Amino acid sequence: MNMNNNNYASGNQRGQHYGENPSFQQGNNAPGNPGGQEGHKDEKSGLLEKIQQLGQTNVPQLSQDSKIHCLTIVGQIEGHLQLPPQNKTTKYEHLIPQIVAIEQNQNIEGLLVILNTVGGDVEAGLAISEMLASLSKPTVSLVLGGGHSIGVPIAVACDYSFIAETATMTIHPVRLTGLVIGVPQTFEYLDKMQDRVINFVTRNSNISEEDFKELMFAKGNLTRDIGTNVVGSEASDFGLIDEVGGVGQALKKLNELIELNKDKNEGIIQ
Amino acid sequence: MILYTAMPQELVYQTDPQEYSQQLMVSYNGIPVLAERTEDHNYRVVRVMSTDPSHFLEAGCTPGTKLPLV
Incomplete structure (x- = not known):
């Protein structure tokens, strides 16, 4: 079974693999x-x-270094397969070094994560979520438009999460594309993978496992699929997201968390 | 041509492998940007990949600008 195709996305896309292009240094553009x-x-x-x-x-x-950095997660979360260039994707090999740099840079005090994603690869999504959850600096997420499927763990991974009133999150079971071997073990493997998502979400948000599973396996809400589409305030009612709001509230909250974090650090020094 | 198939469109019409090499990551004065090759062998900025909001105000690498090759 191909482990690379664990797709957890509300869309169904396929891609081919191709090698990584080397980056090159662009010279100063002014005189030339x-x-x-x-x-x-x-x-x-x-x-x-x-x-x-x-x-x-x-x-x-x-000022040269802004103290709040912004990570945007758009399009499809790309896993081990590279999608054709016309797809808008978020690549974990881009995001993970950026998160490492944010953790290390003394001048960066907080991180704002903006999501508008259809979901994608389970392992890549969980990798980004775990990186965000373990970041020592304050993080606030804001779901705009959509934070579907594997976007859900990414949104809840932050210290505090916001959702726009019109934004939606689709919660549905993990599915597999590509070559699948028709043995019971395949189902067990899929079930285990689903548990990883459920455990992460329930650990990092206020939703209970029962509630989350109920949303995930609900019938009649989505056409041709099981699951639920929660809109804005519904997500905060379930405890999945902390609050309904926009960029203003998100930055205000982030600044509050930064101040709290500063006080805590100063306390340790004294 | 009319197709009647359960196969997804992207499997029927697979992407030309050449298309993949059109885009590459470039560092513009230290700002990571995703650029695509244009017909006249220039590079056009597609996306700024930085997390620093001030990099998005940089006029030299806003999406759509051509990067001159020095």
Whole structure:
């Protein structure tokens, strides 16, 4: 059985594998403009415009390191198979080093996770969830649009979670695409995988295992499928998500958690 | 051509392997961006992969801008 295809997504997509492209360093773009003279002229007039508008050449910028970083989880969570480029995907090999960097960087004090995902690979999704849950810095998640399937553990992995009023989360059983061997063990394996998702969600949110399983195996809510689609306040009523809100509330909460975290750290030093 | 099949569309019409090599990760002044190759052998920014919100205000690498090759 191919373990790479444990798809937990509300859409059904397939992909092919291809090698990782090496990244290369892009040089400074300022003087080497290939546009030649015209490009040079544009640059000059842009500079003049700035001087005329602001009386200076430097446009005010955000401070070099913002203390809150933002992780966006969009499209499909990509696992061991690379999806065709027209798919919008979140790749764990991109996210995990970023989370490590956030943990290590002294200047970063908090992390905002924004989700609008259809779900995807179980193991990749759980990997991201575990990374977020074990991050020592305050984390707040915000579900916008949709946080379906494996997006659910990612949303609840954060210290505090928000959901937009119109956002939805689909909770349904794990399914398998690709080659499946028709033996009872396959079912047991799938059941075990499902338990990993259920355990993670119940450990990191206020929903009970019974409630979550009930939502997961409910009939008649989704067309051609078992499961439930919870919208905005329903998710917070079940205790899955902490609060209904938007980016303003999420950042306010994150700043509160950062202050609390600071006080705690100072207490240890004294 | 009219297809009547239970096979998913993406299995019937599989992606040309060449399409995969169109996109690659590039570092633009230290900002990780996902870029795609254009017909004139330039690179166009598809997505900024950083978590730093200030990188999204950087005019040189907003999605859609062409990255000049130096």
